[in-house]
Amino acid sequence: MDYGRFFSQVALRREPSAVSTLRDKAADKKTPIIWLGGGLPNPSLFPIQDATVTLKNGEKLIIGKELMVKVLQYSSSKGFPPLVQQLQQLTEDLHQPPRMCETGVVVTMGSINALSMAGNMLLNPGDPIIVQEPLFSGIISALLPYGPKLIPAATDDEGIVPSLLRETLARCGDCPAKVMYVNPTANNPTGVSMSEARLREIYDIACEYNIIILEDDPYYFINFVEDLPTSFLKLDTEGRVLRFDSFSKTVSAGIRLGYVTGPQPLIDIMTVDIMSSVGHASTLAQVVVSELLNKWGHQEYLNHVYSLREEYRKKRDVMQKAAEKHLAGLCEWKLPSGGMFFWIKVLGLEDTQRLINEAATRVGVVAMPGCYFVVRREEPCPYIRVTYSVASPEEVDRAFYLLAEVIREEKLQSKKE
Amino acid sequence: MNYSKFISAVSARRKPSGISDLQLLLTTPSPSMVWLASGIPNPKQFPFKKVSITLQDDRLLTLTPDMLCSALQYGPTPGYTPLLKQLKAMTKLHHSPPKWEECDILVTAGCQQGLSIAFEMLLNPGDIVVVEDPCYSDVLCMLSAMSPQYLAIQVDEQGMKPDLLRAELTKAVKEEASGIPKVMYLVPNGSNPTGTTMSLERRQALYDIASDFDLIILEDDPYYYFHYEQEHQDPLPSFLSMDTDGRVLRFDSFSKIVSPGLRVGYVTGPSPLLERINVHLQANIICAPMLSQVLMSELLRDWGEDGFQKHIANLRQFYRDQRNNMVQAAQTHLTGLCEWTVPKGGIFLWLKVPNLQDTGPMLMKGAIKREIILVPGKEFIVDCSKPCQYMRAAFSCATSDQLMKGMESLAKLIREELTVQNMQAMKP
Numbered sequence: 107m108d109y110g111r112f113f114s115q116v117a118l119r120r121e122p123s124a125v126s127t128l129r130d131k132a133a134d135k136k137t138p139i140i141w142l143g144g145g146l147p148n149p150s151l152f153p154i155q156d157a158t159v160t161l162k163n164g165e166k167l168i169i170g171k172e173l174m175v176k177v178l179q180y181s182s183s184k185g186f187p188p189l190v191q192q193l194q195q196l197t198e199d200l201h202q203p204p205r206m207c208e209t210g211v212v213v214t215m216g217s218i219n220a221l222s223m224a225g226n227m228l229l230n231p232g233d234p235i236i237v238q239e240p241l242f243s244g245i246i247s248a249l250l251p252y253g254p255k256l257i258p259a260a261t262d263d264e265g266i267v268p269s270l271l272r273e274t275l276a277r278c279g280d281c282p283a284k285v286m287y288v289n290p291t292a293n294n295p296t297g298v299s300m301s302e303a304r305l306r307e308i309y310d311i312a313c314e315y316n317i318i319i320l321e322d323d324p325y326y327f328i329n330f331v332e333d334l335p336t337s338f339l340k341l342d343t344e345g346r347v348l349r350f351d352s353f354s355k356t357v358s359a360g361i362r363l364g365y366v367t368g369p370q371p372l373i374d375i376m377t378v379d380i381m382s383s384v385g386h387a388s389t390l391a392q393v394v395v396s397e398l399l400n401k402w403g404h405q406e407y408l409n410h411v412y413s414l415r416e417e418y419r420k421k422r423d424v425m426q427k428a429a430e431k432h433l434a435g436l437c438e439w440k441l442p443s444g445g446m447f448f449w450i451k452v453l454g455l456e457d458t459q460r461l462i463n464e465a466a467t468r469v470g471v472v473a474m475p476g477c478y479f480v481v482r483r484e485e486p487c488p489y490i491r492v493t494y495s496v497a498s499p500e501e502v503d504r505a506f507y508l509l510a511e512v513i514r515e516e517k518l519q520s521k522k523e
Numbered sequence: 524m525n526y527s528k529f530i531s532a533v534s535a536r537r538k539p540s541g542i543s544d545l546q547l548l549l550t551t552p553s554p555s556m557v558w559l560a561s562g563i564p565n566p567k568q569f570p571f572k573k574v575s576i577t578l579q580d581d582r583l584l585t586l587t588p589d590m591l592c593s594a595l596q597y598g599p600t601p602g603y604t605p606l607l608k609q610l611k612a613m614t615k616l617h618h619s620p621p622k623w624e625e626c627d628i629l630v631t632a633g634c635q636q637g638l639s640i641a642f643e644m645l646l647n648p649g650d651i652v653v654v655e656d657p658c659y660s661d662v663l664c665m666l667s668a669m670s671p672q673y674l675a676i677q678v679d680e681q682g683m684k685p686d687l688l689r690a691e692l693t694k695a696v697k698e699e700a701s702g703i704p705k706v707m708y709l710v711p712n713g714s715n716p717t718g719t720t721m722s723l724e725r726r727q728a729l730y731d732i733a734s735d736f737d738l739i740i741l742e743d744d745p746y747y748y749f750h751y752e753q754e755h756q757d758p759l760p761s762f763l764s765m766d767t768d769g770r771v772l773r774f775d776s777f778s779k780i781v782s783p784g785l786r787v788g789y790v791t792g793p794s795p796l797l798e799r800i801n802v803h804l805q806a807n808i809i810c811a812p813m814l815s816q817v818l819m820s821e822l823l824r825d826w827g828e829d830g831f832q833k834h835i836a837n838l839r840q841f842y843r844d845q846r847n848n849m850v851q852a853a854q855t856h857l858t859g860l861c862e863w864t865v866p867k868g869g870i871f872l873w874l875k876v877p878n879l880q881d882t883g884p885m886l887m888k889g890a891i892k893r894e895i896i897l898v899p900g901k902e903f904i905v906d907c908s909k910p911c912q913y914m915r916a917a918f919s920c921a922t923s924d925q926l927m928k929g930m931e932s933l934a935k936l937i938r939e940e941l942t943v944q945n946m947q948a949m950k951p
Contacts, residue, residue: 115670116668117668119668119669119670120667121664121667123664124899139893139895140894140921140925140928140932141917141920142895142896142897142917142921143897143917144898144917145779145870145917145919146920147778147780147782147870147919147920148842148920150841151837152579152782153578153781153782153822154818155577155579156576156577157574157576158573158575158576160571160573160574161570161571161572163570177782178782178785179782179783180783215807215812216808218806218808218809219809222807231532243540244540244806246540247537247538247539247540248806250536250537250538251806253536294562354564356568357570358571358594358595358596358814359563359564359596360593360594360595360596360597360598360810360812361594361812361813361814362632362808362809362810362811378664379668381661382661382668383636383639383665384636385632385636385783386786388632388784388785388812388814388815389784389785389786390784390785390812390815390818391812394814398570410570414568418565445562446564447562472558472559472560473560474561493558493559493560493561493562493563495562495563496558496563496565497558502559504557505559
């Protein structure tokens with residue numbers, strides 16, 4: 107594939123820094139050399155000698171003195187090399203990308219960091235981008251600064267609707283969309299997962315219209331329907347998928363670690379962006395995850411995510427019960443297929459902002475009004491998004507009881523008006 | 524000061540996300556509040572139970588369960604609250620900014636991230652940025668993606684030349700058509716690559732010019748503590764410490780004094796500008812790595828101000844010795860071949876080879892032979908199409924033996940290159 111037409115002006119202007127490139131080269135070779143190149147701090151002055159991370163199952167990850175020097179020193183912008191290798195292997199095991207040898211990986215400071223870089227790389231001001239709607243508000247915030255035209259792609263219970271997507275693309279006319287954002291597994295906020303048949307249809311459309319797919323998949327492992335769902339990356343025979351994976355839900359959000367997999371030329375530009383912004387993801391975080399994957403191997407890592415998924419499934423069921431008990435008749439919703447959210451339509455209300463921002467907050471329930479998850483935030487939206495990941499069963503029950511009360515009040519109030 | 528004229532189109536398009544507004548409620552949670560808003564993962568599902576580190580003096584530092592919880596979960600965008608408090612106290616103590624009440628601090632994933640966000644916030648394509656010439660190469664790379672115009676001002680042994688700066692700015696303002704400069708990027712201490720530390724008079728003169736021409740100063744100061752001349756004295760006053768107008772954004776780094784791998788830096792400056800940077804961080808990394816921030820905070824707490832100063836004093840002594848070894852090696856092997864000024868700070872020696880047109884090809888040969896690596900001076904020159912007689916040597920990591928051997932190899936390399944150059948010149 108020729109990627110030239112996809113790059114933004116900013117991406118075309120990016121140049122790697124000589125010093126970072128030099129640093130990568132020096133790290134590659136083993137021959138002794140006198141290094142007066144990049145300004146590395148002297149490791150003898152690092153104030154930490156070693157670290158021990160104890161896991162919940164009692165196992166220990168030991169970062170000894172030698173490894174600790176690597177943790178504390180500057181590292182490659184592509185990622186800590188052993189971790190990059192492990193991630194490549196993991197991707198091969200899970201997704202078997204048809205073009206693995208032309209596929210690159212780069213470690214990022216979480217998925218939003220990566221998506222923002224992808225937006226900067228692919229979008230000039232005014233460029234259209236198709237986005238699955240509804241979508242996570244953070245994605246809108248990450249893309250908007252680059253000045254694109256966000257064009258919503260409507261969804262149903264199986265994800266993006268192919269016939270409507272075709273209509274939308276046909277309407278683009280002279281200014282065709284080059285990029286499409288999708289969130290295939292347990293979509294934030296709707297909880298819908300795309301079926302494999304749907305993925306294939308969408309992928310074919312992307313090929314037909316020559317579109318790069320940004321596959322944002324943080325809930326890949328938190329899917330209650332399938333063990334390991336099919337991904338766009340798995341279908342990608344043409345090299346048009348950039349896949350965004352995250353450790354935030356499975357290992358830790360605070361370590362800020364994600365990775366992008368996709369066509370090497372795109373990965374290379376993102377790497378240069380990393381060089382001139384964060385430098386690289388925290389090496390401490392990268393080494394901890396690398397050592398964890400080392401200790402566990404893929405199977406035990408999968409066992410960990412499966413047991414984590416069971417816990418989230420239980421939490422979802424608790425919320426479903428509470429919703430049936432308190433919200434039946436007042437609201438409509440679908441049982442989420444994974445993830446962390448219920449997307450609830452409040453019947454008889456045009457918009458939920460006042461309900462959530464004022465009434466619900468007043469009684470101590472903090473949720474999100476639906477308008478944050480659509481492209482046209484200014485239009486009325488009757489939905490709300492609630493998260494079941496952290497609240498206890500008692501809290502969920504109390505919150506929905508209170509929510510039902512304020513919904514009734516709000517409906518009375520809006521009738522009066 | 525009115526900051527709106529400084530904000531770029533990209534930055535103006537940045538909007539806070541709904542979630543971040545709600546996040547504010549979390550800073551003062553009521554006990555009865557039920558949080559069903561943002562998608563924070565359940566911390567019980569993270570596989571870690573305990574984190575401990577061994578400090579340099581063999582003491583063990585273990586994170587408390589609360590700290591571990593903060594380290595593993597999404598954190599507030601401005602930074603881990605205890606760390607922010609410590610950084611504010613340090614900044615107040617070390618810089619006493621005149622407009623402290625109107626200042627704020629944000630933690631970034633390294634100082635360079637803060638810089639790149641600030642440039643994006645302040646520069647539209649084609650806008651004029653004032654830089655020192657030569658200038659830190661990574662900043663030139665960062666800027667090239669943003670396509671600004673450069674007003675490159677020569678430096679002497681005390682830093683950027685104020686008379687030149689004033690003349691160029693006056694000219695630029697007169698010729699309005701090409702845009703009016705808004706931003707000036709400066710490295711006041713141990714400048715990369717020249718090693719220059721600005722004198723106090725120079726700092727004051729540059730600040731006054733920035734005031735006269737209404738420029739925002741980006742003060743990039745990773746080598747603040749690396750000054751080798753004043754034995755026990757504090758570093759020279761920062762631009763932040765003289766900022767009576769509210770035009771300084773100061774970038775501090777832990778990379779050189781604690782560790783670069785942790786990726787923790789911070790930016791200090793006028794709140795209206797920091798709010799823009801904060802919105803960018805929200806839609807980018809969400810927060811700087813929390814495990815790193817918690818560790819940094821614990822290190823600072825463990826040290827206290829006295830311990831921190833002791834650590835800095837050790838560091839300074841160490842790098843001063845490194846500098847002396849470097850200069851001695853250069854004197855031994857490069858006298859007559861190269862010219863240099865002894866750096867008063869930082870970790871770089873900026874070497875000129877007066878008889879050589881361009882150091883690039885020679886250094887490439889040295890690197891291929893795997894003898895020695897220096898960075899060609901060209902990388903630091905704003906107009907990189909010109910040949911450059913300079914090169915940069917970092918003396919932070921090599922042992923004194925390596926420095927001696929390295930300068931010997933370099934001398935050999937220079938002599939060989941000069942022979943080649945002379946032979947080419949003799950060809951008809």
